[in-house]
Amino acid sequence: MAKPPLTLYLAAPRGFCAGVDRAIKVVEMALRKWGAPVYVRHEIVHNKFVVDSLREQGAVFVEELEECPDDRPVVFSAHGVPKSVPAEAARRQMIYVDATCPLVSKVHIEAQRHSENGLQMIMIGHRGHPETVGTMGQLPEGEVLLVETVEDVAHVQVRDPERLAFVTQTTLSVDDTKDIVAALKARFPAIVGPHKEDICYATTNRQEAVKAMAPQVEAMLVVGAPNSSNSRRLVEVGAKSGCGYAQLVQRAGDIDWRALDGISTLGVTAGASAPEELVTEVIDAFRSRYDVTVEQIETATENVEFKVPRVLRS
Template sequence: MTKPPLTLYLAAPRGFCAGVDRAIKIVELALEKWGAPVFVRHEIVHNKYVVDDLKAKGAVFVEELDECPNDRPVIFSAHGVPKAVPAAAAKREMVFVDATCPLVSKVHIEAQRHADNGLQMIMIGHEGHPETVGTMGQLPEGEVVLVETVEDVATVEVRDPSKLAFVTQTTLSVDDTVDIVAALNGRFPAIVGPHKEDICYATTNRQEAVKAMAPKADAMLVVGAPNSSNSQRLVEVGRKAGCDYSQLVMRGADIDWRALDGITSIGITAGASAPEVLINEVIDAFKNRYDVTVEQVETAVENVEFKVPRVLRETA
């Protein structure tokens, strides 16, 4: 039987960013240096495949520090942690390695600098997301207030409207954040913004590639995990950019073929914590059913690399 033709638009950049790459490398190097088990507080990155792979190598994932023994190393996830976590590890004389993405650390430093200058912080982010929890936890209780939407800006209560600054979760939708920032500037004209955009280069680049791809495609799939903020934003960006059927899939087996019946083109991208092996799995699933022509949609070239902490570089 002849396979129907399908144009597969492949977003570039897609998948792993430098911060995710570094975090995974940190766990692997820690296992090399100290042997198994190495404990990891929270999923190192939001992807089940990656977490399961590291578990198989000897990493043990926990939600809280008190689940870790004192005599084994612990790694803090790429999303960042409240200041209280490394402080508690130091108090217990634990060996710990911080895998916080350097671009998230930049936001932490920014928040501290503004607080030192007497400014109260407003954080644009998603409540309960580990990155938001980590950033808000850099400062004492009440020093950071969270807004998630434009509507929140209208009701947020602050100590002194003339002494405010804002920071942003690094994985948000660029377009949505612009509206929230405009609302903050409208209500609090004296508010101080970041020295440089908080939303990370990888989030921005992946969203731009989706915007370029979405109008051409009958449907779009984002390879990523449901708890991955940047993956969920890619789905939303795809819909807003004109691709009504924009869905998240974790693996090739998750594709809803009935929903895709009759399509002649598909856009494929992946969140920053999705490995290339899963993207290839999805592409292969289409190649099994269609006569596929792959067209890359490249909007940026990434060559960012972050060093691992010195304690692990010495081993390497």
Template sequence: MTKPPLTLYLAAPRGFCAGVDRAIKIVEMAIAKWGAPVYVRHEIVHNKFVVDSLRDQGAVFVEELDECPDDRPVIFSAHGVPKSVPSAAQARNMTFVDATCPLVSKVHIEAERHHAAGLQMVMIGHAGHPETVGTMGQLPEGEVLLVETVEDVAHIAPRDPSKLAFITQTTLSVDDTSDIVAALQARFPAIVGPHKEDICYATTNRQAAVKAIAGRIDALLVIGAPNSSNSKRLVEVGRAAGCRYSQLIQRAADIDWRALEGAASVGVTAGASAPEVLIQEVIDAFDDRFDLTREIVETAVESVEFKVPRVLRQAS
């Protein structure tokens, strides 16, 4: 039986970013150095396949530090943690490794610098997301006001409207965030912004690649986890760019083939915590069903690398 033709547009960059790559290496190197089990507070990155793979190697994932024994190493996830968490680990004389993405740490440092200068912070982010919780937890209670939408800007009540700065979660929609920033600047003209954009290079690049393919495709599939902020933003960016069928899938088994009937072109991208093996699995699934033409649409080349902490680079 002849397979129908289909063009698969592969967005690039897609998949793992430097911060995710570093976080996964940290867990693997910690297991190699100290043996299993190694505890990880929260999912190291938001991807079930990655977490299950590390669990098979000897990682134990917990939500809170009090679930960890004193005598085993614990790793803090790439999303960052409130200051109270490493303080509690130190008080218990625990061995701990911080896998916070350096670009998230940059936002933490920024918040502390503004706080030291007497400014109250406004954080643009998603309530309850581990990165938002971790960043807000760098400063004392009440020093960070959270806004999620343009509408929220009208309702915040800062201590002194002339002494404000803003920071953002690193995985937000570039376009949505710029609208919120504009609203903040309109209401608080003296508000201080970051020296350099807080939304990370990987989030920005993946969203730009989706915009580049959106006009050429009948459907967009984003490979990523349902709790992955940057993956969910890619789905939204695809829809906003004109792709009516824009769906998040965790892997090939989640593809709704009936929804793709009649499609001549499909775009594929992946969030920053989705491994290449899952991307290839999706490509192979299309190859099985269609006479496939593949086209890579590359909008940026990434060469960023982050070192793992010194404690893991030292010999056991």
């Protein structure tokens, strides 16, 4: 029987960003340098496939530093950690490698600088996300107030409305964040913001590609993990940009074929922590059922690269 035709639009850029690439490399290089086991505090990046493959190489994933022995190296995840974590590792004389994405570190430095200038910080982010926890943990308790929505802005209690600054999580929806920033500026006209949004280039680029693709497709799949903030934002952006069905899938096995019955156009993208081989796996699953024509929708080219920490280069 002839397979039904399907035009599969592939978003570009998609998948790994420079920060994720570097974080994975950090764990692999640590394993080569010190041998297994190397401990990793929190999932190095939010992707089960990546974490499982590093686990097979000898990485041990834990949630807290107290689960690590003193005599083995520990890597901090790409999302960043509160200041107390490296301080405790140093106190225990542990070897530690910080794989925090440089663009997250930039937000940490920004928060620190504002605080030194006597400003109280407001952070736009998701409560409990490791990146938000890490950024808020750069400053003493009460110095960083969290807002998640425009509504939160109306209720936030600040020390002095004249002495405020804001930072954002790097993986938020560009459009939603814009609205929250506008609400902050309306309520606190003196608030100081970053020169350029803290939302990172990769998050922005992946959302732009989805916006370009969404109106052209009947359905969209985002390859990514359920705990990946940037992947979940891509699903939301797809739905808001006019795609009738947008779904997050970890792997090809998660595709809901019944929901896709009868489509002739499909968009596929991947969050910043999803490896390209999982995208290929999804495309192959469609090839087995459809006569697939792949077209790329490219909205930006990326050539960012981050160096690994010095301790691994020697």
